[in-house]
Amino acid sequence: MAGSSTAKARRKANAADERLFDRELEDLPAELRWREWMLRVEAVIFASSEPVTRETLARVVGKDCSIDLLIDDLREELSSRPYELVSVAGGWQHRSRSAYADAIRASQAPTRGGAAALSxxxxxxxxxxxxxxxxxxxxxxxxxxxxxxxxxxxxxxxxxxxxxxxxxxxxxxxxxxxxxxxxxxxxxxxxxxxxxxxxxxxxxxxxxxxxxxxxxxxxxxxxxxxx
CATH class of the missing domain: 1.10.10.10 (Winged helix-like DNA-binding domain superfamily/Winged helix DNA-binding domain)
Structure with missing residues (x-):
């Protein structure tokens, strides 16, 4: 009984958060609105330890926003960076470019994700x-x-x-x-x-x-x- 009440309270809190979060950004000019959506999408992908699905990204942008076009623009912005946005496992994820694999290995810095060492x-x-x-x-x-x-x-x-x-x-x-x-x-x-x-x-x-x-x-x- 207590678990059911907790679940209901959590659902109500999530619904309230969604109402308070401005996805549409209708008060912004179109160019600034698009830019803010791009930044939100990049932030979510950057923060996630797993590939981020279209459904997840749709929660932070307007209902008529084209996520594919946003991703295209983000990829263009990252074209000169040592990392990129890739489509993996039904979503998107930041990945280092293969050209920098030797530098990353030489640094011996701990990396996130990737393939575990297998026999x-x-x-x-x-x-x-x-x-x-x-x-x-x-x-x-x-x-x-x-x-x-x-x-x-x-x-x-x-x-x-x-x-x-x-x-x-x-x-x-x-x-x-x-x-x-x-x-x-x-x-x-x-x-x-x-x-x-x-x-x-x-x-x-x-x-x-x-x-x-x-x-x-x-x-x-x-x-x-x-x-």
């Missing part, structure tokens, strides 16, 4: 899930010809790259695994369609279940030699 085998498992999802742990084990452990799946889930998908219709109805929005964001993709075309990779002999299995065996051999 070679974890990276291969993640790639397999990307292409064959939704896929069970058992199916992944068949792909690699060796068990894909719960620890490997747990590690990829822990860094936010994998989530549970629908249960498989196979006996026992095991969980399947799918990639997440964080996976798309970390690897600079807007959607799974941005993955390299698997048929083209298979035609070129670059990725198949057998090549993944062979790569996994090679990793095992290197690990054994290093012991």
């Amino acid at each position: 070679e085998f974890e990276a291969m498992v993640l790639m397999a899930v990307g292409y064959f999802q939704p896929v069970t742990r058992g199916e992944l084990s068949k792909i690699f010809g060796k068990e894909v452990s719960r620890n490997t799946i747990g590690s990829l889930r822990g860094v936010g790259f994998l989530a549970s998908g629908p249960r498989s219709p196979t006996p026992g109805a095991p969980y399947t695994y799918v990639t997440t929005k964080h996976f798309l964001s970390a690897f600079g993709m807007e959607a799974l369609r941005d993955l390299p075309d698997i048929e083209a990779l298979e035609d070129a002999g670059l990725i198949t279940r057998s090549t993944l299995r062979a790569q996994a065996a090679e990793v095992d051999n290197r690990d054994s030699d290093g012991e």
Whole structure:
């Protein structure tokens, strides 16, 4: 009962905040209004630790404002800067330009977001899930010809790259695994369609279940030699 009252109070407070926040800025000349909307959008994207969706940005600009045109103008303004606005995971995010990657690495400064450090085998498992999802742990084990452990799946889930998908219709109805929005964001993709075309990779002999299995065996051999 107390939780319900708290939720209602929070909704009322949010509604009051929305009424007080001037989205339309009708008292400003058109040019200044557009400029303020641009600054608001940039501020929201800059402050967010995740890609910001169109729906989120629509809360801070007028109802007739074109967010796409705002983004175009912001990108133009940032054309001479070492960072840019990119479309990833269904939203927009600030990203450093690749030309400055060496400088950022050399600085050893802590960076936000990005891809977590994965072992070679974890990276291969993640790639397999990307292409064959939704896929069970058992199916992944068949792909690699060796068990894909719960620890490997747990590690990829822990860094936010994998989530549970629908249960498989196979006996026992095991969980399947799918990639997440964080996976798309970390690897600079807007959607799974941005993955390299698997048929083209298979035609070129670059990725198949057998090549993944062979790569996994090679990793095992290197690990054994290093012991």
